[in-house]
Amino acid sequence: MARLTVFGAGAMGTAMAMHLARAGNDTVLWGSVHDERVLPGLLERRRHPALPEFLPDSLTVMGPDQLEAAADGIEVAVMGAHSGGARTLARIVMDGSGSALPFVVSGAKGLEPGTGKRMTEVYAEEVGHDSVGAMAGPALAPEIADGQPTAVVLASTDREQAEKAAEAFRTSTFHVSVTDDVAGVEYCSVAKNVASIGMGIVDGLAKTGASEFRNAKAALFTQAVRELVRLVEALGGRAETALGLAGLGDILVTSLGGRNRLYGEMVGEGAEPARALGDLTGRGLTVEGVEAAREVRRLTGRLGLALPLHSQVEAILFDGAPAASVLDCLKG
Numbered sequence: 001m002a003r004l005t006v007f008g009a010g011a012m013g014t015a016m017a018m019h020l021a022r023a024g025n026d027t028v029l030w031g032s033v034h035d036e037r038v039l040p041g042l043l044e045r046r047r048h049p050a051l052p053e054f055l056p057d058s059l060t061v062m063g064p065d066q067l068e069a070a071a072d073g074i075e076v077a078v079m080g081a082h083s084g085g086a087r088t089l090a091r092i093v094m095d096g097s098g099s100a101l102p103f104v105v106s107g108a109k110g111l112e113p114g115t116g117k118r119m120t121e122v123y124a125e126e127v128g129h130d131s132v133g134a135m136a137g138p139a140l141a142p143e144i145a146d147g148q149p150t151a152v153v154l155a156s157t158d159r160e161q162a163e164k165a166a167e168a169f170r171t172s173t174f175h176v177s178v179t180d181d182v183a184g185v186e187y188c189s190v191a192k193n194v195a196s197i198g199m200g201i202v203d204g205l206a207k208t209g210a211s212e213f214r215n216a217k218a219a220l221f222t223q224a225v226r227e228l229v230r231l232v233e234a235l236g237g238r239a240e241t242a243l244g245l246a247g248l249g250d251i252l253v254t255s256l257g258g259r260n261r262l263y264g265e266m267v268g269e270g271a272e273p274a275r276a277l278g279d280l281t282g283r284g285l286t287v288e289g290v291e292a293a294r295e296v297r298r299l300t301g302r303l304g305l306a307l308p309l310h311s312q313v314e315a316i317l318f319d320g321a322p323a324a325s326v327l328d329c330l331k332g
Contacts, residue, residue, distance in 0.1 A: 001025055002168040005070045006078040007093050009035040009042060009061075010286075011050040012107055013080020015141040018051075020078075021059035022147065023171045028060045030070040032092055034085070037284070039063055050284075051145040071097035076105060076165045079123065082286045083110030086119055090126035103161040104132040105154070109189035109250075110288040111295045118186040120156075131158045133165065134182060136189045137245035138253035144174075151175040153245045155185035177245070184237025188247040191231055191310065193289030194296050195224035196254035198313045200261035201326045204268020217255075219330050220309065224251050227307040231296070234303050260289035264313075268326075273317045293317055 002025050006017040009031035017029035031039045041047050043063070046055040055061065062070045071077070071093065081089035086108055093101065104127055106119040115122075120132045133156030144150055154169075154176055156162035166176040179185065202220060206213045225248050232242040241247060254261055259280065266276040273290075280287055293314045300307055308329035315321035 002075045002164075003073055004028070004076040004078060004168060005030055005074045006080050007070070008032065008080025008085075008089055009038055009048070010080050010082070011048060011141040012144075013078070014038075014042070014048040014055075015051060015144040016078055016080065016107060017059055018053065018055055018145050019147070019171075019174060020168065021056045023169065023174070025168050027058070028062055028070045028074075029055075030062045030067060031064065032089065033064050034089075036064075048145075050141070052142055053145050053147075067093065067096040068098045071099055071101070074102060076103050076168060077101045078105045078107065081108060083108045083119060083288055084113050084286075084291065086122050087112060087126060090123055094126060100129075101127045102131070103156075103158065103165050105165055106132065106134050107136075108288075109136065109193060110292050111186075111190055113291050116295055116298060118183070120182055120186065131161050132156065133158070133162050134186050134189070135169075135176075136185050136250060138249040140253060140258060147173060149173045149175075151177075151245055151249075153177050153179055153185060153241075155179050155182040155246075157182060179241065181238050181241045183235055184232050184241030185246040187232050187235050187237055188228060188242055188250065190292045191228050191296055192224075192247065192250045192254060193260045193292045194310050194313050195221075195228065195251050196258060196260040197264035197267075197289045197293070197317070198224065198309055198326050199251075199255035200264020200266075201268035201313070201316065201323050202264075203261065204265040204270075205324060205326075206268075207265070208269055216327055216330065220326070221251065221255060223309045223329055227309055230305065231299070231307060231310075234305055235299065259285045259287050263287045263289065267316065268323045270323070290317060 005028040021027040123132045137152035229242040
């Protein structure tokens with residue numbers, strides 16, 4: 001049994017806290033001022049509005065004014081912020097906890113807007129040490145909350161602490177492998193969101209047309225994986241990472257469900273990209289793939305790398321290209 005705190009009470013942070021508590025760990029879920037919309041339900045009804053299950057009795061929920069208690073004596077800090085809020089959350093926790101954080105696990109999938117830094121780089125800067133890790137893979141929050149079988153990968157240069165953290169997460173239905181390919185895992189987490197938007201666009205096109213586009217979607221999926229391998233290798237990661245849970249596995253699950261696929265579907269059905277994004281944001285849903293598309297554009301420009309699917313998704317989102325043009329990347 002380990003003592004852990006999940007900082008941030010979004011859907012994924014809450015789902016992870018539920019899993020860790022059920023795994024027998026001494027677990028706290030701490031919500032910041034940014035979680036005030038869901039905290040009453042977590043504290044009073046023991047339920048997150050985006051998740052299917054009630055919180056386990058063994059999970060302790062704390063609010064913004066209990067930060068020092070939430071951080072006291074923990075062995076692992078799980079950061080539940082999305083990529084745009086990672087640095088803010090880290091600063092809130094560091095300023096208010098009164099103690100240094102131990103091994104830090106990030107579950108965010110994306111780069112920091114503005115700087116393009118990976119999440120492990122952001123957290124290392126804010127907590128003052130390099131004992132940080134990134135968890136990625138096909139892991140949808142509702143299924144984790146429901147205790148359904150899941151497999152993820154935890155990447156860190158601190159192999160010893162990563163193995164200890166992984167052991168706290170492991171159960172008979174939650175499998176964790178450990179790797180030192182941090183860059184590979186984190187860049188997979190960025191690009192897969194762009195690919196899933198593309199998959200969603202095809203779903204939207206199918207809803208408005210006479211075809212289900214199954215052939216096209218399978219070809220698009222293959223193209224997405226091919227491009228992910230090229231991008232990850234160009235950025236210093238390993239092809240095996242892109243072909244594993246963090247890459248191929250995560251593209252597959254987000255092509256079947258999730259916020260980025262939903263956003264793409266709305267665009268494919270004819271919604272103007274900015275308006276569709278505003279609709280989902282207004283419902284409390286963060287679509288990390290939009291900012292990720294900007295980052296992939298920046299990265300490919302810097303590398304001189306041609307990624308047809310990713311480029312076409314970017315053109316649809318930002319340059320006014322028609323949604324149906326997502327299929328152009330299959331030519332030739």
